[in-house]
Amino acid sequence: MIPKAFAYERAHSVAEAVDLLQQAGGAAKLLAGGHSLLPLMKLRLSAPAKLIDISRLDELRGVSVVGERLFVGALTTHHQVATHPLVCQHLPVLAEAAAQIGDPQVRNRGTVGGNLAHADAASDLPAVALALEAQLHVQSPAGDEVFAAEDFFLGPLVTALPEYGVLRAVSFALPPSGARSCYSKFPHPASGYAVVGVAAVVAVGARGTVEFARVAVTGAADVPYRARAVEAVLLGQPPQPEVLRAAAGHAADDGAIAGDAFASEAYRRHLCAVMTERALRRACGLADAAAGA
Amino acid sequence: MEAGKVRVSLEVNGKAYTAEVEPRLLLVHLLRDQLGLTGTHIGCDTSQCGACTVLLDGQAVKSCTVLAVQADGGRVTTVEGLASPEGLHPVQIGFWEKHGLQCGFCTPGVIMTAVGLLQDNPRPTEEEIRTALEGVLCRCTGYQNIVRAVQYAASQMAEADERREVAAAETE
Numbered sequence A: 001m002i003p004k005a006f007a008y009e010r011a012h013s014v015a016e017a018v019d020l021l022q023q024a025g026g027a028a029k030l031l032a033g034g035h036s037l038l039p040l041m042k043l044r045l046s047a048p049a050k051l052i053d054i055s056r057l058d059e060l061r062g063v064s065v066v067g068e069r070l071f072v073g074a075l076t077t078h079h080q081v082a083t084h085p086l087v088c089q090h091l092p093v094l095a096e097a098a099a100q101i102g103d104p105q106v107r108n109r110g111t112v113g114g115n116l117a118h119a120d121a122a123s124d125l126p127a128v129a130l131a132l133e134a135q136l137h138v139q140s141p142a143g144d145e146v147f148a149a150e151d152f153f154l155g156p157l158v159t160a161l162p163e164y165g166v167l168r169a170v171s172f173a174l175p176p177s178g179a180r181s182c183y184s185k186f187p188h189p190a191s192g193y194a195v196v197g198v199a200a201v202v203a204v205g206a207r208g209t210v211e212f213a214r215v216a217v218t219g220a221a222d223v224p225y226r227a228r229a230v231e232a233v234l235l236g237q238p239p240q241p242e243v244l245r246a247a248a249g250h251a252a253d254d255g256a257i258a259g260d261a262f263a264s265e266a267y268r269r270h271l272c273a274v275m276t277e278r279a280l281r282r283a284c285g286l287a288d289a290a291a292g293a
Numbered sequence B: 001m002e003a004g005k006v007r008v009s010l011e012v013n014g015k016a017y018t019a020e021v022e023p024r025l026l027l028v029h030l031l032r033d034q035l036g037l038t039g040t041h042i043g044c045d046t047s048q049c050g051a052c053t054v055l056l057d058g059q060a061v062k063s064c065t066v067l068a069v070q071a072d073g074g075r076v077t078t079v080e081g082l083a084s085p086e087g088l089h090p091v092q093i094g095f096w097e098k099h100g101l102q103c104g105f106c107t108p109g110v111i112m113t114a115v116g117l118l119q120d121n122p123r124p125t126e127e128e129i130r131t132a133l134e135g136v137l138c139r140c141t142g143y144q145n146i147v148r149a150v151q152y153a154a155s156q157m158a159e160a161d162e163r164r165e166v167a168a169a170e171t172e
């Protein structure tokens, strides 16, 4: 299918993109990898009057570690994130999640910034952003602002991105040394998006008990959420199978779990527990639980 | 230039093209309707089937989900650009030898995806091949012979590389 006609302009800097957005007064959309926007436009579910192409802005690309955070430029593609040595070394859970997005062609075009700004309730990266206490670095007419991931995702396709704002980069907190992590996803068999996806980061201290736990869930509710109830059960406990199972039983507590035509609310609640247990076991170096166990 | 149109210049299968296009023109439509390269197919409206896969600057992309204006300045390879005067590309030979197609509708996209894979990973495992083919749908083959075709191509390309290395070592 063919999108509705629109005007096209290429931005040469982030500042220019912000200006162009403001001039268009809400009728324009930014175009990055196009892999969320163009499918919607082809189905005529979205029909912006103008696209402002930011995909050639090199200032929005790249990966670096600054202090205790890893920065990823908004235009960095899923493929680049999944294979970048710094990401693989410092934040393997981010690489793992990026490698599970869509398929190779999608990962060659789709960008981290587009994924987070689009905020599909079944996107993979929001779970990792929450578990790694990401900050979203935004430039808008009001100046530069930083949003915590937990304040950014407001609803399906709704974020706190200010009007005429451009997401420049996202930075992730490096977990304590020795922490292990896992992203565990139950993909929708047709679309590949997460029916439920769980990111878990766990560190076990010298005394053999969990000292650090971050768990976040995507797909299950209409916004991704931090599963604090799971984290609370884990802290101070040894990472043993029955502890992990008990903790995972709380995976749906912090979200407004929703059913849809594909998966009922009860099924999603069940998947929250199963995928969380799987993520925790892998993060703690245990083999997957036997099927049906 | 007509109002609202944008000029795009790109290289397709080694030839330079310039066209004036509507911004909404998809790369696949530029290739098929304006350049007559109908080897690239359109199999869906939802960016899922991969029949439209081409290489853009060396990377496999779904040309139904890229605007022609986004490919401006880029280098595109379609299935028509794979064969050389010496003959078919090893991946094409693999599909021939291993019967990697039935109706053939998905084949150009699958071949371009496989070419993209073998560029990055010349010796993929079977699992890596299957993962790499996640973005292409085939309604006929059940994928078994597609995987065999890619394995065949990988081994032929590896052998050719070895022959080249030996020949280079001998001339030194």
Ligand SMILES: Cc1cc2nc3c(=O)[nH]c(=O)nc-3n(C[C@H](O)[C@H](O)[C@H](O)COP(=O)(O)OP(=O)(O)OC[C@H]3O[C@@H](n4cnc5c(N)ncnc54)[C@H](O)[C@@H]3O)c2cc1C
Pocket (backbone or CB within 6 Å): A029, A030, A031, A032, A033, A034, A035, A036, A037, A038, A039, A074, A075, A100, A101, A102, A103, A106, A109, A110, A111, A112, A113, A114, A115, A116, A117, A118, A122, A123, A124, A125, A161, A165, A166, A167, A168, A191, A192, A193, A194, B046, B047, B048, B065
């Ligand atoms: C077949 C298919 C399968 C997919 N499977 C998955 C999957 O399994 N998991 C998953 O998470 N995703 C999946 N995706 C979505 C994919 O990850 C998208 O690439 C991503 O969600 C959007 O990134 P983009 O760069 O393509 O953004 P675009 O489509 O260019 O933009 C998306 C939206 O974000 C806005 N935007 C983009 N960049 C910025 C920025 N820097 N600042 C402010 N706003 C911005 C745009 O204006 C637009 O509204 C899939 C997509 C396809 C086509």
Ligand code: FES
Pocket (backbone or CB within 6 Å): B041, B042, B043, B044, B045, B046, B047, B048, B049, B050, B051, B052, B053, B062, B063, B064, B065
């Ligand atoms: S035509 Fe189906 S993915 Fe492009």
Ligand code: FES
Pocket (backbone or CB within 6 Å): B100, B101, B102, B103, B104, B105, B106, B107, B137, B138, B139, B140, B141
């Ligand atoms: S050979 Fe018929 S769709 Fe693949």
